[in-house]
Amino acid sequence: GAGVSQSPSNKVTEKGKDVELRCDPISGHTALYWYRQSLGQGLEFLIYFQGNSAPDKSGLPSDRFSAERTGGSVSTLTIQRTQQEDSAVYLCASSYRQGNTEAFFGQGTRLTVV
């Protein structure tokens, strides 16, 4: 596609429910990143994929958070038993490869846990 696509753009869920957030990277991009941004805060790194493997998942805040990537393309970020503090904009980015290249960001999924 023309850019990184994220869905849904907005998600409201009840506390305790599970949610899945989807990221479609730019075709041919092998590196994929997930970040989150709470209201008025900076970007917090969550996890990074190179192909289908995740060499750096150091930013996942708890074991309620998991992510997978299949076919070297689409990635899904899953949050189990959502809490109010999970409310944030979740951003996905992709790049042609790791390292010295620019990353392109999607517009994000705004998650609200009520």
Added chain:
Amino acid sequence: DAKTTQPPSMDCAEGRAANLPCNHSTISGNEYVYWYRQIHSQGPQYIIHGLKNNETNEMASLIITEDRKSSTLILPHATLRDTAVYYCIVRADSWGKLQFGAGTQVVVTP
């Protein structure tokens, strides 16, 4: 990744050049300097990056000091649409993630 230091905010008059400083005194030889910006309610946008030589593209110029301990992003003719948070990031070539700091809130005024 080396830590970067940026002023929290700065104002710029429309049509004038905006010079955004960044200190990265602990940068290593294999680390690049990247600049991104985030316009309100949008995802971050790549601007430019460089290793040691000055770089220029259609958006901006990047000036890196000879000792590489600091750099300046130059927006040559700021417009109101350049109002955004600008992030200076230092990143090793072999690293995956971009580590965002607090950035500089730039406000371009008429």
